[in-house]
Amino acid sequence: MTNSSAPSSRRNRTVNLTVTAALAAIIIVMTFTPIGYLNIGIVEITFLTIPVAIGAIVCGPACGATLGAVFGVTSFMQCLGIGRPSPFGMALFSINPLSTALLCFVPRILMGLLAGLIFKAFKKKNGTVSYALTALSTGVLNTLFFVGILITCFSTESLTGLQLGENIRQIIAALITGNSVIEWAVCLVVGLAVSKALNAVIKTRR
DSSP states (O other): OHHHHHHHHHHHHHHHHHHHHHHHHHHHHHHTSTTSEEEOSSSEEEOTHHHHHHHHHHHOHHHHHHHHHHHHHHHHHHHTTOSSOOHHHHHHHHHOHHHHHHHHHHHHHHHHHHHHHHHHHHTTTOHHHHHHHHHHHHHHHHHHHHHHHHHHHSOHHHHHTTTSOSSHHHHHHHHSSHHHHHHHHHHHHHHHHHHHHHHHHHHTTO
8 A cells, every 4th residue: 555655645746846836937927927917006916826826726735835935036026126126016125125025925925825724624615615715815815914014014104105095094995905806806716717627637647
């Protein structure tokens, strides 16, 4: 039994590494092309949560966290003006580089990790619901963690200077708007469809 399970375990690891690498490459491509972000006002809509959601569903929490870290790296590069610069990120970096780094990495890594754990918790109860819940929660968690760390690490005065509002309530309202709902909806629809199809293909090869 041990001998028969070893090749299967190796195959699973190989598949997970391959999927993770492919999704990481997609994140990088999306970051530096127009398909990764949609700029509406000062706050950007990001679609990079989609590959993270797919990886978390198909390969688990570790993959989700890894892809979240890749997302974080590309976000921090944009704050440095590399690739497709983020005016908002560059403004934050000019205020506090260390807090900007935390803002880029922590929400994305936690988002991917928790998305994988959510899928593991619900996948045996209802297949389609677990896919939908995980895909949706990936986008929602990204927004909530981002806003929470932004408010924690940056003073209200510095955020007011970025024209987000004059108090915490206005700042939160500026960050969680219809833009966020669009981001969540796209992550839900695309993440659900792609991850379910990809899982079906992978199961036939494992």
